[in-house]
Amino acid sequence: MRLWVRMVAIAIVLLLFGSRGIALADDSSQWSGASPPPSLLDKVGVDQRLGNSVPLDVTFKDETGKTVKLGDFFNEDKPVALTLNYFSCPMLCPLVLDSLVNTVKNIDFMVGKQYEIVTVAIDPREGPSDAAKAKEKYLAKYNRPGADQGWHFLTGSEQNIRRLADAVGVRYAYDAKLDQYAHPAVLIVLTPEGKISKYFMGLPSSPTDLKLGLIEASGGKIGSIVDQAVLFCYHYNPVTGKYDFVVMNLIRAGFILTTLILGSFVFYWWRRDHQRSKGEKSMRGVI
Numbered sequence: 001m002r003l004w005v006r007m008v009a010i011a012i013v014l015l016l017f018g019s020r021g022i023a024l025a026d027d028s029s030q031w032s033g034a035s036p037p038p039s040l041l042d043k044v045g046v047d048q049r050l051g052n053s054v055p056l057d058v059t060f061k062d063e064t065g066k067t068v069k070l071g072d073f074f075n076e077d078k079p080v081a082l083t084l085n086y087f088s089c090p091m092l093c094p095l096v097l098d099s100l101v102n103t104v105k106n107i108d109f110m111v112g113k114q115y116e117i118v119t120v121a122i123d124p125r126e127g128p129s130d131a132a133k134a135k136e137k138y139l140a141k142y143n144r145p146g147a148d149q150g151w152h153f154l155t156g157s158e159q160n161i162r163r164l165a166d167a168v169g170v171r172y173a174y175d176a177k178l179d180q181y182a183h184p185a186v187l188i189v190l191t192p193e194g195k196i197s198k199y200f201m202g203l204p205s206s207p208t209d210l211k212l213g214l215i216e217a218s219g220g221k222i223g224s225i226v227d228q229a230v231l232f233c234y235h236y237n238p239v240t241g242k243y244d245f246v247v248m249n250l251i252r253a254g255f256i257l258t259t260l261i262l263g264s265f266v267f268y269w270w271r272r273d274h275q276r277s278k279g280e281k282s283m284r285g286v287i
Contacts, residue, residue: 044182046199047169054082054167054194060120060154063131070164073116073152074194079217080116081210082188084170086123086181087130087153096185097134101141106207111142112150115214119151122165122172122181124158131155168196189213 056071073080083100085093097119104111111117121131131153139147165172172183187210189198197217200209 043171043173044184045171046184046186046201047171048196048199049167049169050196050199052167052196054190054196055163056194058156058160058163060156060160061128061131063128063135063153065128068152068154070118071194073118074190074192076192077218078115078192079197079214080118080190080192080194081214082168082190083117083119084122084165084168084172084183084186085119086121086183087126087134088123090180092183092185096187097138098141100187101138103207103210105142105144107211109211109214110144110146110150112146112148115150115218117151119153120161120164121153121155122161122183124156124161126155128155189217191217191219 054070056069056074058070059067060070062068081100083096085096087093100117104117109115119134135148135151135153139151142151168188170184170186170188172181174181185202187200188196189200189210191197198213200213
């Protein structure tokens, strides 16, 4: 029965989506403020480390000033979306976080219910008061109940920030002349166990991409049967950091669905003929 439901869901999805691919976000790197010198940009980028674990024991301060471990925001059910920004950033970070707000507002998962967001400041000079102002600003824009328990803004020491950044492969650099950080725009999706599942590069992020990434990172623990069917039809491309429509999965799904339908008809007619044959034999016995 469950297989039938899954196949019907896939059929519905295929009718709705057809052969459309997921819209791709601009994956070019973007930087804060004035252009940093080329020598600085050489130190900035993302080295994807899919499958690696983040240091769950690393400590930060949350927006209230409380010392927390990164692992405090992970549990057995919820995936985590991680961003590395800084709150005094004059240009890129507001764009990244505004884009993230717009993206999460356009998916039917709720921050704090189906997944968590952790935003870590890369500038060690920033503290809980900076994090609190940023949290107030972006939660007001998101405007969903319960999000204050699901979106966490953290600050920390240079050592601990670097430890997390190194673990996820994010390279950033400080420009003393501009008093700014050059850093990539990237959203990292982590599994409930703290393993790196997906990288989404650039901005804005596609709501569909993020939703599929969260579903896959959760191991199917969040999302409906239809969501799982959509995921079946798409494949994550680590080069682009996007989900691509997979024609072969579409063909397989269509073949399986067709086989099930034909098999059901064959079984139905065989069973009807078998019952009719038994009925005729019973009638002959009575006569």
